[in-house]
Amino acid sequence: MEKQYDVVVVGGGPAGLTAGLYALRNGKKTLVIEKSVFGGQIVNSPKVENIPGFEAISGDEFGDKMMSQVMFQGGEVFFDEVTKIESDGQLATVYLDLSEPVSAKTVIIATGTKHRTLGLENEEDLVGKNIHFCAVCDGNFYKDKKVVMIGGGNSAFVEAILLADIVSNLVMLQDLPKFTADQKLQEQLDKKTNVEKHVNTKVLGYEIQDGKLCGVRYLENNEEKIVECDGVFLAVGLIPDNDRFKDLAALDSRGYFISDENGITKTRNIFVAGDCRTKSLRQVATACSDGANAAIQACNLLNA
Ligand SMILES: Cc1cc2nc3c(=O)[nH]c(=O)nc-3n(C[C@H](O)[C@H](O)[C@H](O)COP(=O)(O)OP(=O)(O)OC[C@H]3O[C@@H](n4cnc5c(N)ncnc54)[C@H](O)[C@@H]3O)c2cc1C
Structure with a gap:
């Protein structure tokens, strides 16, 4: 019963x-x-x-x-x-x-x-392998490696502040004209010297080699670019x-x-x-x- x-x-x-x-x-x-x-x-x-x-x-x-x-x-x-x-x-x-x-x-x-995810090709398969949501949980997999953070609000900045102390390089891709996180969070991240920020971008897809994610393809000022990386953290809502x-x-x-x-x-x-x-x-x-x-x-x- x-x-x-x-x-x-x-x-x-x-x-x-x-x-x-x-x-x-x-x-x-x-x-x-x-x-x-x-x-x-x-x-x-x-x-x-x-x-x-x-x-x-x-x-x-x-x-x-x-x-x-x-x-x-x-x-x-x-x-x-x-x-x-x-x-x-x-x-x-x-x-x-x-x-x-x-x-x-x-x-x-x-x-x-x-x-939320971006609905891009291969994304579902990569979640948990090379695409993550939580720096506390998965950040240590990327010690001294290069990581891309997609997003630009409070959650993205909270995660980025943690990641910046672990990874060698952190690249932030935001789709809006500016970052929308609270001022205090933005100031904290500005103090990190290994963070590169891009606004007005559109993520187009993930680059994959031998079944592993190796980069993110995106548009910036109508120009298609690829940033090489070992992992991606998503904070898009x-x-x-x-x-x-x-x-x-x-x-x-x-x-x-x-x-x-x-x-x-x-x-x-x-x-x-x-x-x-x-x-x-x-x-x-x-x-x-x-x-x-x-x-x-x-x-x-x-x-x-
Ligand atoms: C990075 C981050 C920072 C934040 N910072 C703050 C902050 O500083 N201050 C603040 O006040 N708020 C903050 N928030 C928001 C706050 O965490 C949420 O508003 C709050 O947790 C909502 O509580 P909840 O119980 O409604 O939902 P949740 O916290 O989402 O809890 C829902 C739970 O239900 C479980 N669940 C879902 N579906 C099922 C199912 N089918 N079966 C069994 N379990 C299920 C989930 O696993 C989850 O644990 C933050 C959120 C994030 C992501």
């Missing part, structure tokens, strides 16, 4: 773990399922300075603290990917990639966003990954769940929270707020 929970939370980022915490504080049997890293996207940030209560903390440490707090309150957590959810409005079945399905009286979907849940909760044209801060969806016992929903500010503070609200809505339904 399927294991049954009052609340199953899909995603162990700030929204999901806060939802878990609030459900547990309401005395609900709660499970949080995470497919990759507890803590969510924020673990990629080595220094976070705008989480209330911490002057500065690494995203990794913050993720650990959130998960420990959920476990301390008696929550169950485990690693797996939720592949599908079915619900009749009373009881939901949550299907998992590696384990047997679990059933839940309520489900809170807090799946955040995933990294984030997109939601909600398609598999669209029968339960409506999506907007960009794929975000259409919902307000209460996380209510068209399915009575399915709630959404955090970066995966339509909202104007995607940050840890707003994700935590969403998680708390969605959990209280789920608890109200369970208590009714």
Whole structure:
């Protein structure tokens, strides 16, 4: 027989773990399922300075603290990917990639966003081999090597500042006329002497030799150029990954769940929270707020 929970939370980022915490504080049997890293996207940030209560903390440490707090309150957590959810409005079945399905009286979907790619030839095959998203995770593969960073916003600069201390040369390719990262980040990167920056570029493709990436082909001032490199880091934005849940909760044209801060969806016992929903500010503070609200809505339904 399927294991049954009052609340199953899909995603162990700030929204999901806060939802878990609030459900547990309401005395609900709660499970949080995470497919990759507890803590969510924020673990990629080595220094976070705008989480209330911490002057500065690494995203990794913050993720650990959130998960420990959920476990301390008696929550169950485990690693797996939720592949599908079915619900009749009373009881939901949550299907998992590696384990047997679990059933839940309520489900809170807090799946955040995933990294956007450029959709170029061979890109999918190279992701994880020579194309990466996270300097903390994969930067050390490129010690004293040449790397290209594609992107020019805050995420690109956070990653580039870390990479510049590891690699021999870092080339930044931005498609806009200027870099859009915060001034403070731009000043930090300007201090590095091994970084070359290009704006108004368009990446056309990846150069491959013997199955390995060896360069990036791009346009600059209408001139086609190739920059040789050993690896590429992509920071060109984030997109939601909600398609598999669209029968339960409506999506907007960009794929975000259409919902307000209460996380209510068209399915009575399915709630959404955090970066995966339509909202104007995607940050840890707003994700935590969403998680708390969605959990209280789920608890109200369970208590009714
Ligand atoms: C480099 C970087 C720096 C940032 N810096 C800051 C900052 O300084 N301050 C700040 O406030 N915010 C910052 N942010 C934004 C912040 O990290 C996000 O707003 C916040 O993490 C959103 O939380 P979330 O729980 O909604 O989603 P996420 O953090 O994205 O968590 C969602 C989780 O769900 C999991 N998941 C997805 N689908 C499934 C599935 N099918 N099954 C199981 N698990 C699933 C994912 O693996 C992920 O762990 C930064 C983001 C990045 C990328």
